Amino acid sequence: MIGSRSQLIRGTAILAIDDGSEKVTRALLDDIPIDYAATSSTPPRRRxxxxxxxxxxxxxxxxxxxxxxxxxxxxxx
The missing domain is CATH 1.20.5 (Single alpha-helices involved in coiled-coils or other helix-helix interfaces)
Structure with a gap:
């Protein structure tokens, strides 16, 4: 999950630099596709x-x- 968040933030930062705004916004975050593992996995249960x-x-x-x-x-x- 942490890797997925890191990819989301990195992708959004790249878009913000590319469009010249240099601001991470909700709209840019929504433009980044979330990977399959982040949307399909469930957190492990504690033993x-x-x-x-x-x-x-x-x-x-x-x-x-x-x-x-x-x-x-x-x-x-």
Missing amino acids: AISCSAASRIRQLLTELGEHCQLAEGPTEC
């Missing part, structure tokens, strides 16, 4: 993490918090 993974993450965060409390300064955490 749920397992309970064991969530438990391990909580454990690591707790250990990190304990380590930070024992550290001499906040720059070490």
